[in-house]
Amino acid sequence: MEIITFNSHGFKNITPNDAYKLLLKDAILLDVRNSAYTAFKKFDVPEVLFCPHNELGNFLQKLPNNRLLIVADSAGLFSKEAMQMLQNNGFSNILNLAGGIVEWERDGLPVIVDKNERLSGSCMCQLRPREINK
Numbered sequence: 001m002e003i004i005t006f007n008s009h010g011f012k013n014i015t016p017n018d019a020y021k022l023l024l025k026d027a028i029l030l031d032v033r034n035s036a037y038t039a040f041k042k043f044d045v046p047e048v049l050f051c052p053h054n055e056l057g058n059f060l061q062k063l064p065n066n067r068l069l070i071v072a073d074s075a076g077l078f079s080k081e082a083m084q085m086l087q088n089n090g091f092s093n094i095l096n097l098a099g100g101i102v103e104w105e106r107d108g109l110p111v112i113v114d115k116n117e118r119l120s121g122s123c124m125c126q127l128r129p130r131e132i133n134k
Contacts, residue, residue, distance in 0.1 A: 003018045003021065003022060004018060005018075005095060006098075008096075008098070009080055011080065011083045011084075011087075011094075011095075011096045012094075012095050012096065013095065013096045013097075013098040014070065014095045014096070014097060014098060015098055015103075015107075016097060016098070016099065016103050016104040016106075016107045016109055017107055017109070019070050019072075019095070019097050019104075020045070020104075020109050022068060022070065022095075023043075023045040023046065023047070023070065024045070024046065026067060026068070027047075027067065027068040027069070027070050028047045028048070028049060028064065028067055028068070028069055028070070029043050029045050029047065029048045029049070029069075029070050029072055029097075030048075030049050030051065030063070030069045030070065030071045030072065030082070031043060031048055031049065031050050031051075031072050031073070032051060032052060032053040032056060032071060032072070032073050032078050032079055032082045033050075033052065033053075033072075033073050033074055033078070033100075033101070034052045034054075035050075035052065037074055037101075038050055039114060040113065040114060041101060041105070041111050041112070041113050041114075042111065042112040043072065043101065043104065043109075043110075043111060043112075044109075044110035044111055044112045045110070049062075049063070053073065053078040053079070053081055053082045056082050056085050056086075057085065060085075060086075060089050063086075063091070065090070065091060065093070066093075067093065068093050068094070068095065069086070069091065069093065069094045069095070070094075070095050070096075070097050071083055071086070071094060071095070071096050071097065072096075072097035072100055072101060072104070073097075073100045073101070074100045074101055074102060075099060075100045075101075075102045075103075076096070076097075076098065076099055076100050079096050079097065079100060080096065083096050
């Protein structure tokens, strides 16, 4: 299986389709989105670790250093910060998921959706939990 990576912002990136192939084998997805986002849509892959990017410093000791970690977020903004922190702490077997869950879903890859946790907002950067009027 040939997997192609590309460099962007000093990190190795991988397309969603190639990431999915690796995640079905032995890679682990590290989802660094906050809980409001992960409650609505989750990556549907065998092994996912959830840790918001702003809490990653407290989570590093729980991460396996002997397996490939694919870092993902909504669109790629916070995963770059997470990649930098991982590199600074000695992790080298890491890839950034290009385009995050937005591109993942656009490519038709599996997601788990909880419609009760639907988000609202005018653009990706303003998504927030939806208020339900009863």
